[in-house]
Amino acid sequence: MDLELERRLIEDIRGGSQESFRTLVNPLIAKAYRSALAILGSSPLAEEAVQNALIESYSMIMSGKEIRHFQGWFSRVIAHRALDTARKEKNYKYSLDIQQLDIRDHADSPLESMLKKEQSERLIESVMALELEQRAVVVMYYFQELKIEEIAELLGLKEGTVKSRLYYARLKLSRKLHSADLMPQTREMMI
CATH class of the missing domain: 1.10.1740.10 (RNA polymerase sigma factor, region 2, helix turn helix motif)
Structure with missing residues (x-):
């Protein structure tokens, strides 16, 4: 508009x-x-x-x-x-x-569609597992597409604090999603 x-x-x-x-x-x-x-x-x-x-x-x-x-x-x-x-x-x-x-999905096949939906669900679940302070900046930055400066002003924080929260949230998400990817393989190796 x-x-x-x-x-x-x-x-x-x-x-x-x-x-x-x-x-x-x-x-x-x-x-x-x-x-x-x-x-x-x-x-x-x-x-x-x-x-x-x-x-x-x-x-x-x-x-x-x-x-x-x-x-x-x-x-x-x-x-x-x-x-x-x-x-x-x-x-x-x-x-x-x-x-x-x-979750919008434009996959070519039903299998690809199912895999993408599963990945999206894991990502959302991982975001929801973050602490409120990290979850809030992740949602504002990625979902609402606000700039670092806007988030800092909105939350009454310094820009460095917002960047730090985003950084640590990304680390946690990366670790959580990476470990989730390894879990099925680890179980197969144990059998």
């Missing part, structure tokens, strides 16, 4: 148009939900985070807040609400349904 259309929609929303708000946020909701789900690992909590982000967005628009690039701003709001929810629900159990993350 171009910036001029965003500005017109925001003005229409301030004028009372609920349809303009739907037009503005509908293209962003699926990605926002997937990002919140990847951070939180729970559908109900992800839905809560998205709902809170939508309420906050509407309130900010109606209060006259200047929002220059709504899509980027909304991504940051989603990340904040997901992290707030995670902090509030520290002891929740992960109940991630990998099917909800909409």
